[in-house]
Amino acid sequence: MSLLGQHSISSRFALAAALCLGPLLAQAGQPLQWPVSSIPAALRQNAHAVIRQQDDILTVKAAGRMVYTVHRVVTVLDEQGDNWGVAVVPYDKLTQVSYLRGTVYDADGRVVRTLRTADIKDYSNVSGASLFEDNRVRVGDLRQPRYPYTADFTYEYSSDNTLNFPAWSPQDEEHVSLEHATLRVTTPPELPLRYLEERLPQGGAVTKSQQGNQLVYAWQLTSLPALEREPYSPPLAEQVPTVYTAPTAFEVQGHRGDMTSWQGLGKWEYDLNQDRAELSPEIKAKVAALVKDISEPRQRVRKVYEYLQNSTRYVSVQLGIGGWQAFPASTVASTGYGDCKALSNYCMALLRAAGVESFCAMIGAGEQRAAIRTSFPSNQFNHMILCVPMPKDTVWLECTSQSEAFGYLGSFTGGRHALLLTPQGGKLVRTPSYAAAVNGQFRNAEVVIDDKGHGRATVRTLSSGLQQDALAQMISALPADEQRKRAYARLGLPTVTIEQSSWQPNRQGALPAVTERLTLALPSYASLTGRRLFLVPNLLNRLPPPAPSVGARQTPLVLHLPFTDADTVRFKVPADYKPESVPAPVQLRTAFGSYEAQVQVLQDGTIQYIRRLQMPDGHFEAAQYEAYEAFRQRISKADRMQLVLVRPES
Secondary structure: OOOOOOOOOOOOOOOOOOOOOOOOOOOOOOOOOOOHHHOOHHHHOOOOEEEEEEEEEEEEEEOOEEEEEEEEEEEEOOHHHHHHHEEEEEEEOOEEEEEEEEEEEOOOOOEEEEOOHHHOEEEEOOOOOEEEEOOEEEEEEOOOOOOOEEEEEEEEEEEOEOOOOOOEOOOOOOOEEEEEEEEEEEEOOOOOOEEEEEOOOOOOOOEEEEEOOEEEEEEEEEEEOOOOOOOOOOOHHHOOOEEEEEOOEEEEOOEEEEOOOHHHHHHHHHHHHOOOOOOOHHHHHHHHHHHOOOOOHHHHHHHHHHHHHHHOEEOEEEOHHHHOOOOOHHHHHHHOEEOHHHHHHHHHHHHHHOOOOOEEEEEOOOOOOOOOOOOOOOOOOOEEEEEEEOOOOEEEEOOOOOOOOOOOOHHHHOOOEEEEEEOOEEEEEEOOOOOOOOOEEEEEEEEEEOOOOOEEEEEEEEEEHHHHHHHHHHHHHOOHHHHHHHHHHHHOOOOOEEEEEEEEEEOOOOOOEEEEEEEEEEOOOOEEEOOEEEEOOOOOOOOOOOOOOOOOOOOOEEEOOOEEEEEEEEEEOOOOOEEEEOOOOEEEEEOOEEEEEEEEEOOOOOEEEEEEEEEOOEEEOHHHHHHHHHHHHHHHHHHOOOEEEEOOOO
8 A cells, every 4th residue: 555655754663684883882980871780670670671861853944844853762671672772763755864873872871882973874775565665774883782771872864744743752661661751843834833732740831931932842752661561452552652743724736725624635645637538538438338238336346446456556656756656547448557636546447437426535454553533633644545436325445455345445554544535625525434243253063073072163254344354365365275274263163174275255245254164183082081071063263362461451442343153063973862951041241242142952963052242342441341341251151161061861
């Protein structure tokens, strides 16, 4: 997918090949800097690294020019904090790195070495799906083999792209504490800063002043202990103190825009691409032939979408303004490829030729992505899709996929806000959500158990909606041997052999589905003890208990995937074995879902197990986690209940 030209200002990553570490040279006569002994004990607790000082300075020079300077000092306490010993500064055609400097100190605060120009490496930062990108990174590596050590980095870059002001969130990782951090923004009065403060502690709010003819905004944070995400909690980005910043007016390569409203931001993106949807007469004629016998609008859209999927592929090209401006539709038609913007724009042009109106839409893609901050117009998007209004409903199209079902967005872009790009400007709208009833996993299994407890099973599972997403991706992306490895991992049985396997996708219905068929050998599935067989009727869908809470819960409980599971398992057991102990039926009803399980002995001696679990998505108060934990514990216990069979004495 295209990143629409965005870069992560504070990105850090582990390099595949470690750079050379300089010798440990104590500099005699120099004053000690940042001794580890001066770190308060509370900030070392549960921390892999401590941010001693971070000072960020954003200087807005003009609507189309900004300079960003960072000074960051971090003490790395152990190997798990090593990524803080590396500074990564991204740049591209519109951004230039002015300098990157660094010094590393030992635990006592003595200089070990200083980053030399020859130590700074330059790497391409091109994604695997891109044909051309100008994204690169400068990397300074001060990692040391002995802990603790302290890395002190200073870097600066300037940019002619002011669409994306940085977000200030210095404590953006788990197990990292913070001593002191500051943010200072200087801007001309005609370009006042727009900002949004979230979760700032008392005393952390903005202070405003004037320096000469410049407006100055300043923030600071002090003494923040390390965080550890609780189970089923919001993303860390929704837990830590953050200041989001954005311009009023911005400019990218001579294209000026207004970001004070969603309408203005959408109008800028729309105008940037408004003349890039022209098709050749030949392509228009091909589209007309495709839909000539189809009068129903939705079926016309389906036909065009299938043509798009069969004739194009996703390839990203991100150069300069190309991060936001699409290839012309005629170029995509001739080359057969494009990024998310180009393919969405091309599909819009094809639909126009078919007499159907549609609109491109910018969206934040990715599972469990933080929600759009709707009250703060800014570029919070990394992807583009297509919206096709219909008389009764709206069709959404993912134009980068050759295999996605028509009108289905899934967990990648479903259930969130998107910015619709219209001639009148941008408009925030919601993409479809998928409720528990449509995210199904329906399993039927027939199991034969012999008198030694060994089993053989044939299993058919129909997965739909969000529950088929991972399977569909597996089918399209992995070879058969890898598919079987994934199947073993999902089964969760210690001793099992997959004798036969197949996966059949169905993308023609209202929702995509995948049918999985497995034949399994189950050695010692039932435990044989004397005259008794001990059998767990729940074959393949045992829900583990949640991670236990430690102390009082601090954060909300977040359930991301609404789903419905229904299992029916029938066991043929040896004729001389009769049920001695049959588990009682279980029924649970809570705010977190419903669960039913029962074991039945049929007239022909077959043991039938029926289980149904339905759970919603949603946010719940922290105080409710204890009840959720109890609900999950009861399910886990019921899923492992045993049936006891006994044969007569000889």
